[in-house]
Amino acid sequence: MLSMRDLIAAGPVRLAPMASYTNAPYRLVARECGAGFSTNEEIDAAALLGMGMSKAAVWTAIDPGEGPVAMQLLGNSEETLVPAAVRLVEAGASVIDINMGCPAKKAVTKGKGAALMRDVPRTARILGALRRELTALDIPLTIKIRGGWDDTCLNAVEVARMAEDVGVDAITVHPRTRSQQYAGRAPWEVIADVVRAVRIPVTGNGDVRSLAEAQWMMAATGCLGVMVGRGALGRPWMFDPEHEARPVGERRAHEAATRRRHLSLIEAMLPPREALVHTRRQLSLYTTGRVGAGVVRGRIFEATSIAEAGAIFEAFEAKAAVGQTPDEGAVPLAGVSD
Numbered sequence: 449m450l451s452m453r454d455l456i457a458a459g460p461v462r463l464a465p466m467a468s469y470t471n472a473p474y475r476l477v478a479r480e481c482g483a484g485f486s487t488n489e490e491i492d493a494a495a496l497l498g499m500g501m502s503k504a505a506v507w508t509a510i511d512p513g514e515g516p517v518a519m520q521l522l523g524n525s526e527e528t529l530v531p532a533a534v535r536l537v538e539a540g541a542s543v544i545d546i547n548m549g550c551p552a553k554k555a556v557t558k559g560k561g562a563a564l565m566r567d568v569p570r571t572a573r574i575l576g577a578l579r580r581e582l583t584a585l586d587i588p589l590t591i592k593i594r595g596g597w598d599d600t601c602l603n604a605v606e607v608a609r610m611a612e613d614v615g616v617d618a619i620t621v622h623p624r625t626r627s628q629q630y631a632g633r634a635p636w637e638v639i640a641d642v643v644r645a646v647r648i649p650v651t652g653n654g655d656v657r658s659l660a661e662a663q664w665m666m667a668a669t670g671c672l673g674v675m676v677g678r679g680a681l682g683r684p685w686m687f688d689p690e691h692e693a694r695p696v697g698e699r700r701a702h703e704a705a706t707r708r709r710h711l712s713l714i715e716a717m718l719p720p721r722e723a724l725v726h727t728r729r730q731l732s733l734y735t736t737g738r739v740g741a742g743v744v745r746g747r748i749f750e751a752t753s754i755a756e757a758g759a760i761f762e763a764f765e766a767k768a769a770v771g772q773t774p775d776e777g778a779v780p781l782a783g784v785s786d
């Protein structure tokens with residue numbers, strides 16, 4: 449079986465799974481920039497089992513250039529998670545990851561995502577059933593957890609020990625609780641507690657925006673790998689160890705080339721409707737933090753074709769290069785903000 453320790457050590461800083469963002473084009477561009485193996489965005493196990501082949505093919509698409517990919521499932525029972533995991537393995541998953549951190553109400557009210565942290569015996573049964581099936585298929589099983597449900601249920605260590613006992617191969621810890629959602633500082637000390645409690649490899653996650661911060665998290669907590677989520681949106685080049693050292697002009701040119709590569713992958717890899725949606729979404733992320741971002745985003749979201757969205761962004765870039773903001777001479781779109 450693939451060794452999770454070796455896989456993580458080979459590329460310790462990785463893209464975190466993010467629903468609506470970390471599809472095959474984005475994962476591939478992050479890998480090309482230097483990220484370690486990726487995890488796809490969560491797929492609901494019950495929904496996957498009910499999906500037609502063509503829709504499932506879009507959700508589970510993996511490009512050969514990505515190398516090994518972990519596919520993540522959201523679910524609440526072995527009856528759905530086990531057959532869904534088998535389906536993902538058939539689709540090319542090298543690792544199966546179980547989402548135990550999703551805070552969304554629609555997930556937790558059905559006992560999925562972070563709700564799995566609240567019922568350790570039930571979760572142990574589910575992970576045990578997955579372990580048996582995946583051992584037969586020679587596929588590693590991993591989990592992604594939170595610090596706990598809330599301040600009164602901070603049980604990441606208990607859950608991690610249970611997971612190790614049932615044979616889970618690696619754990620990712622996003623140390624906020626479900627009630628914290630994404631707010632406040634991520635308490636990295638919870639990652640260190642989990643590292644000390646288990647022998648299987650631990651990946652830390654939360655508030656990392658650069659390779660230097662990833663090194664800092666590894667040194668501070670002892671984790672073997674780091675996942676970067678929001679800090680990599682619109683900035684896949686943050687995985688590139690050479691990037692920060694480049695002179696400004698070269699850096700900007702590299703960013704533009706990476707962005708174009710990303711857009712060309714979206715167009716080549718996704719069906720036309722999804723390609724337009726993702727082009728708009730990703731281009732708008734590439735404007736983050738830049739002067740005039742709100743206005744240009746509004747225009748990008750109104751574009752009716754990939755070419756139009758791309759042209760709007762390129763015009764924004766060209767104006768930014770000569771020091772103009774994109775709204776000069778144009779009427780700002782109502783209701784659009786940064």
Ligand SMILES: Cc1cc2nc3c(=O)[nH]c(=O)nc-3n(C[C@H](O)[C@H](O)[C@H](O)COP(=O)(O)O)c2cc1C
Binds near residue numbers: 622
């Ligand atoms: C838009 C969005 C979607 C997310 N979707 C998922 C998901 O599908 N599966 C998952 O395990 N975590 C998901 N997360 C959580 C991230 O993987 C990560 O744990 C969290 O954002 C903290 O890391 P960061 O501070 O580097 O962003 C999502 C986060 C965001 C912001």
